[in-house]
Amino acid sequence: MKKALALVIAVLMVLSIVACASPASSNTASNSDSGTPANNAPAAATSSDSENITLHFTWWGGDARNAATYEAINAYMAKHPNITIIGEPVSWDSYYEKMLTQLSGGTAADIIQADYKWASDIVLQGMPFLNMKDGPIDYSAWAEMPAEYAGNKDYVMGLATGINVKALWYNKEFFEKFNLTPSDDWSWKTILEAGEAVNKADPNSHLLWANSDNLNAFMQSYILQLTGKHMIDTENYKITCSVEELTEYFNYVKALFDTGTLPPIEDLVVYEGLAYASQVPEWLNGQWGMCMTYASNTLQVLNDSTFEIGTMLYPVMEGATDTGISMMPTQLLCVNKASPYQKEALDFVEWFLKDEEAITISGLQRGIPANTEAAKLLEQNGVTNAIINESIAVAAKHAGSAEGPFDTNAELNAAALDYIYQVAYGVLTPEKAASQTIDAMNAILATLK
Amino acid sequence: MKHKRKSYNYQRSHVAYVYLIPWMIGLVVFQLYPFLYSLVLSFTDKSMLTGGRFIGLQNYVAIFKDPNFKKSLVATLAYVAITVPLKLGFALFIAVLCNQKLKGIGFYRTIVYLPSVLGGSAGVAILWRALFSGRGLVNSFLTKIGLKSVPWLGSPNMASFTIALLAVWQFGSSMVLFLAALKQIPRSYYEAAKMDGAGAVTCFFKITLPGISPIIQFNLIMQTINAFQEFAAPYLITGGGPLKSTYLYSMLLYDNAFSFMKMGYASALSWIFFLIIAVVTLIIFGTSKFWVFNENE
Numbered sequence: 001m002k003k004a005l006a007l008v009i010a011v012l013m014v015l016s017i018v019a020c021a022s023p024a025s026s027n028t029a030s031n032s033d034s035g036t037p038a039n040n041a042p043a044a045a046t047s048s049d050s051e052n053i054t055l056h057f058t059w060w061g062g063d064a065r066n067a068a069t070y071e072a073i074n075a076y077m078a079k080h081p082n083i084t085i086i087g088e089p090v091s092w093d094s095y096y097e098k099m100l101t102q103l104s105g106g107t108a109a110d111i112i113q114a115d116y117k118w119a120s121d122i123v124l125q126g127m128p129f130l131n132m133k134d135g136p137i138d139y140s141a142w143a144e145m146p147a148e149y150a151g152n153k154d155y156v157m158g159l160a161t162g163i164n165v166k167a168l169w170y171n172k173e174f175f176e177k178f179n180l181t182p183s184d185d186w187s188w189k190t191i192l193e194a195g196e197a198v199n200k201a202d203p204n205s206h207l208l209w210a211n212s213d214n215l216n217a218f219m220q221s222y223i224l225q226l227t228g229k230h231m232i233d234t235e236n237y238k239i240t241c242s243v244e245e246l247t248e249y250f251n252y253v254k255a256l257f258d259t260g261t262l263p264p265i266e267d268l269v270v271y272e273g274l275a276y277a278s279q280v281p282e283w284l285n286g287q288w289g290m291c292m293t294y295a296s297n298t299l300q301v302l303n304d305s306t307f308e309i310g311t312m313l314y315p316v317m318e319g320a321t322d323t324g325i326s327m328m329p330t331q332l333l334c335v336n337k338a339s340p341y342q343k344e345a346l347d348f349v350e351w352f353l354k355d356e357e358a359i360t361i362s363g364l365q366r367g368i369p370a371n372t373e374a375a376k377l378l379e380q381n382g383v384t385n386a387i388i389n390e391s392i393a394v395a396a397k398h399a400g401s402a403e404g405p406f407d408t409n410a411e412l413n414a415a416a417l418d419y420i421y422q423v424a425y426g427v428l429t430p431e432k433a434a435s436q437t438i439d440a441m442n443a444i445l446a447t448l449k
Numbered sequence: 450m451k452h453k454r455k456s457y458n459y460q461r462s463h464v465a466y467v468y469l470i471p472w473m474i475g476l477v478v479f480q481l482y483p484f485l486y487s488l489v490l491s492f493t494d495k496s497m498l499t500g501g502r503f504i505g506l507q508n509y510v511a512i513f514k515d516p517n518f519k520k521s522l523v524a525t526l527a528y529v530a531i532t533v534p535l536k537l538g539f540a541l542f543i544a545v546l547c548n549q550k551l552k553g554i555g556f557y558r559t560i561v562y563l564p565s566v567l568g569g570s571a572g573v574a575i576l577w578r579a580l581f582s583g584r585g586l587v588n589s590f591l592t593k594i595g596l597k598s599v600p601w602l603g604s605p606n607m608a609s610f611t612i613a614l615l616a617v618w619q620f621g622s623s624m625v626l627f628l629a630a631l632k633q634i635p636r637s638y639y640e641a642a643k644m645d646g647a648g649a650v651t652c653f654f655k656i657t658l659p660g661i662s663p664i665i666q667f668n669l670i671m672q673t674i675n676a677f678q679e680f681a682a683p684y685l686i687t688g689g690g691p692l693k694s695t696y697l698y699s700m701l702l703y704d705n706a707f708s709f710m711k712m713g714y715a716s717a718l719s720w721i722f723f724l725i726i727a728v729v730t731l732i733i734f735g736t737s738k739f740w741v742f743n744e745n746e
Binding site for chain 2: 125265268269410411422427
């Protein structure tokens with residue numbers, strides 16, 4: 001009797017392990033690539049109105065965005081009783097890595113919020129999202145944005161939720177305290193001169209805060225404005241600038257630290273992974289007065305900061321032929337190509353980005369909508385933000401070319417950042433760093449061919 | 450009668466196998482299969498979502514040309530060299546203290562084990578970053594007592610040490626093993642040594658250390674392997690910086706696999722790492738005959 005009982009328990013244990021190992025999501029069983037339709041054709045309706053369908057929707061964002069997204073999901077489910085949407089808000093930290101792992105393992109959500117910065121990698125990775133090019137959702141009302149931001153001219157990996165631009169933000173009290181005059185004519189040189197003046201007046205104050213993404217973005221913009229060419233030649237997979245030209249940027253980085261425009265590197269690196277200035281105590285207490293950021297971060301930073309914030313044009317070099325400033329998506333809403341419920345997922349995305357109720361609920365949580373009709377509706381309802389509007393208007397006036405597809409490649413940026421930091425710490429001279437950066441980036445580009 | 454016994458033994462062994470099945474399934478599915486699959490992947494150009502072409506030894510050749518491989522290996526060896534002796538030394542020190550006959554010693558033992566209960570979590574790693582950041586509690590304390598603040602996480606020379614401190618703080622499991630070993634040493638050895646005029650220091654080096662040397666060996670092997678595999682602390686506290694001083698091998702592996710999506714390359718990295726750890730472990734085993742005292746020999 002005891003043995004029989006033991007056997008039963010053992011079998012139950014085996015079953016429980018097998019059950020644990022089986023996919024958690026109800027839709028993952030059919031997530032294999034073999035069953036997916038061609039890029040442009042979403043799966044035929046796999047359900048009738050009476051069939052219960054569960055969709056998973058994943059995104060990143062703060063509490064306010066989470067609350068608005070859940071409210072929209074609930075509103076949609078109330079209208080479509082047979083559809084259940086499980087919201088999966090995920091922290092921005094390692095979101096990309098988690099998303100790729102889930103796509104690889106066949107456990108990714110049906111609807112996925114993605115960053116435009118991943119577009120070039122997503123194209124190289126076999127385009128796991130449904131192609132939105134030429135339908136299946138009509139996005140003719142969307143604001144004009146370069147195709148590279150969502151894939152390429154033949155592949156649109158997702159629809160833009162909002163419009164984004166790079167801009168400089170400053171603490172108005174800080175500027176008043178140090179007698180700085182904001183304007184849209186600030187060049188890289190102006191930043192350096194102002195930064196030096198600030199630090200001379202108060203050694204504990206620094207004009208600029210920059211995270212690791214910013215330092216890389218500065219490099220891309222600086223080289224583009226200096227040479228008139230993108231730093232990476234995406235046709236020949238080569239770095240376009242010379243050692244002398246890149247040395248000029250590294251000299252600039254060195255000067256940012258030497259003049260105290262940026263805080264000492266030992267203080268700066270502690271916050272290198274943070275996304276918003278308002279996560280930095282020195283920004284909040286008014287010691288560091290300016291940052292480069294994206295308009296999409298506006299609400300978060302405004303909510304957190306206790307002082308007034310102003311916006312200025314992203315720095316442009318005197319005599320630059322290309323500013324490198326352009327409108328880009330805040331995020332992209334994508335549909336997983338492996339989803340068994342592509343039609344239902346597309347229906348939700350269309351409703352989320354076009355329906356009056358959804359637009360009203362979402363407000364500015366994903367920036368000023370890229371759907372111009374949605375943007376008009378919000379404006380009519382008085383849902384606007386002066387800083388976002390001003391950033392976009394100023395950027396539009398000084399528009400240049402779009403970022404290159406490899407400007408945001410993670411491996412290239414990690415390599416460049418390594419040398420930027422070596423200059424900042426004084427380990428390498430700007431000349432040596434420039435030469436080694438070009439070699440390292442060329443070596444990586446050769447593997448991306 | 451004999452037949453009955455044989456049948457009984459046969460059934461008994463079968464029942465044992467049934468009990469073992471869940472573990473064996475786990476071993477095959479979650480360990481052996483990924484282990485061997487990663488070996489296959491290491492000879493391919495497998496990316497996260499595409500590829501899988503056989504490329505021979507190209508990944509292994511590329512690794513030895515990768516400057517980050519050398520940097521991360523140096524950072525990892527430095528981390529192991531700081532962490533393991535500090536952790537074992539501290540664990541032994543606390544174990545010796547906890548081996549004293551004191552009132553309420555059980556309470557003290559529980560208290561000193563607490564960091565190990567909390568230690569490995571992401572929350573504690575983030576707390577560590579807050580404690581040791583430029584304006585953190587540690588620097589606030591230093592400036593309050595008139596000392597200069599220290600760039601614990603911002604200086605390439607200090608960051609590895611700061612991260613290592615978190616590992617040292619989790620000394621509890623080693624300490625418990627040391628304590629158990631200390632209790633196994635017969636009191637009569639110490640009494641005899643004292644009668645011969647040996648002092649406390651002589652007793653420690655001539656009786657205590659040889660007496661617990663098998664446990665020192667065990668702890669050394671386990672903690673060395675753990676230190677080689679450390680990931681959470683540098684990932685969460687410093688992100689591998691500054692200047693890659695805390696860019697441990699596990700972070701190099703993670704970046705290549707999940708940030709750069711080079712699964713084949715990352716698999717090759719993991720096999721090289723496996724061999725490095727195996728060699729270090731074998732060296733410890735190999736040298737043990739010179740310093741591990743075995744009563745039965």
